[in-house]
Amino acid sequence: MSWALLGVGVVAAAAVFNAYIPARLRWLIVPGFFAAWLTIELALHLLIGGAALVTWLALAGGLSDWRGGLGLGLCVVAGGGLVGLYLRSRGGAAALTEFYREAGIEAVGEVPRFPRSHIAIPWLTFHRRDVEVRRGVPFCEVAGQTLCLDVYSPRAPGRRRPAIVQVHGGAWFLGFKEYQGIPLLTHLARHGWVGFNVDYRLSPKATFPAHLIDVKRAIAWVREHADEYGVDPDFIVVTGGSAGGHLAALVGLTAGDPEYQPGFEAADTSVRAAVVFYGVLDLKNRKYRGLLERVVLKVRYAEHPELFLRASPIDRVHAGAPPFLVIHGSRDTLCAVEDARRFVAALRGVSHAPVRYLEMKGAEHAFDIFASVRTVPVIEAVERFLAAQHRDYLASMAASTAASVVESTVADAVANAGTNAVAAETAAAFAAGSAQAPAT
Incomplete structure (x- = not known):
């Protein structure tokens, strides 16, 4: 169990380190991105899940020698890093x-x-x-x-x-x-x-x-x-x-x-x-x-x-x-x-x-x-x-529609006014003609 605890500590510390300082080597960029992406966006999940796993390993005898102690120390450091990543995510x-x-x-x-x-x-x-x-x-x-x-x-x-x-x-x-x-x-x-x-x-x-x-x-x-x-x-x-x-x-x-x-x-x-x-x-x-x-x-x-x-x-x-x-x-x-x-x-x-x-x-x-x-x-x-x-x-659509309605209303009013004027002129001409006509 001490070896397992050491392995968990090494992986956790490496993942958190990569999240803060991404890999720059060309062949590591893509796997480094995936590791950093999941570590950053799931920091709280990893923190809770990691704590449960480390506790189980420790209770199962993982602290029986120096390897387990070193692994626990790395996990504690990684946990602090995860807290920092989580707080930074909320800092947006x-x-x-x-x-x-x-x-x-x-x-x-x-x-x-x-x-x-x-x-x-x-x-x-x-x-x-x-x-x-x-x-x-x-x-x-x-x-x-x-x-x-x-x-x-x-x-x-x-x-x-x-x-x-x-x-x-x-x-x-x-x-x-x-x-x-x-x-x-x-x-x-x-x-x-x-x-x-x-x-x-x-x-x-x-x-x-x-x-x-x-x-x-x-x-x-x-x-x-x-x-x-x-x-x-x-x-x-x-x-x-x-x-x-x-x-x-x-x-x-x-x-x-x-x-x-x-x-x-x-x-x-x-x-x-x-x-x-x-x-x-x-x-x-x-x-x-x-x-x-x-x-x-x-x-x-x-x-x-x-x-x-x-x-x-x-x-x-x-x-x-x-x-x-x-x-x-x-x-x-x-x-x-x-x-x-x-x-x-x-x-x-x-x-x-x-x-x-x-x-x-x-x-x-x-x-x-x-x-x-x-x-x-x-x-x-x-x-x-x-x-x-x-x-x-x-x-803008409502304003355009309103403008079209106003324009249409004005056009209708002008047309109606013109029609009324023509009708009035025709009526006046007819009345004048009737007055001049001889009686029968």
Whole structure:
């Protein structure tokens, strides 16, 4: 048992150390990310579960020699580190407060709130009884492959609801729509939204911009089937994380671009807002270049830099972009937080629409996969941001309708006034003619 206790202590200490100081060696980056991600977002669970395991090992004789004592010491140190990670996760309140202040929206939202029970039992995130899910709905067939989407909607029927298209991540060559974006989609469905979690062709078989074209096909499909799913075709937003964040950002920045709509150039692929979670926003960054050259774009940056520029959201910013919300973790080991900051600054410099930024202190990549003390308030903030965009849209529609009614009323009044004037003139002429006529 002393060896077991020592092993638990070594693993716990290594996991916590990696969460604070991520691995930098190339071959350790991906496994280091997974270890850090789970350690950070499940810090409280690991602390409670680890304490129970260490107590059991100690009572079973694990402290019979120096190995057990060393293991216990490492577990105590790791436990202190887990407490620090948990407190840091809760420390995002300051960033959220600043976000609400800057966006001019209320921090206290409407009911229903995100279920806090899902923080204690994270797998409940994927089993929501209050949300209807239809899986595997085909939306297009391209290159011999049928692409599908999953629909998340309120159980009660409705019409002209706001819609959101979710794009999964996975470095453009893997990923599963069934396990990404679920906290946001289910929370929005409880607030009356309809969500569409979409497939797209993956590399290395697919070459960019095939991925982007497929997402735009999905948006066009949602508009075509708006009545069937109770969606307002004039209010669709897009979101995604990591590679999906890259694609979501490009969707927001390239509406109607015929280069990315072959065969459906006339389709409306515009969106009312884009929410980008820890996206890849500058493809010129050396961090991604090897993967992009070999697997995604399949050209060398030195030979075709223009292709990397056209595929980089930071190089596609323009004044007509829709409202953006960019969310990134300060400790993201896979996608550079510096790129997110530069993208926001570049977009704010030209866009006429709001550009919001929410940087979560200590957060790793993919922190929103399941409910946690960090994920839940972020998801609620996104819902309130999008609800504000929807309210503005409804207000503008109401104002436009009122203006049309006034214009129509004025036009009718003018027409009626003209008709009355003609009638009066005719009557006067008839009366005058009658007076001059000879008596019979």
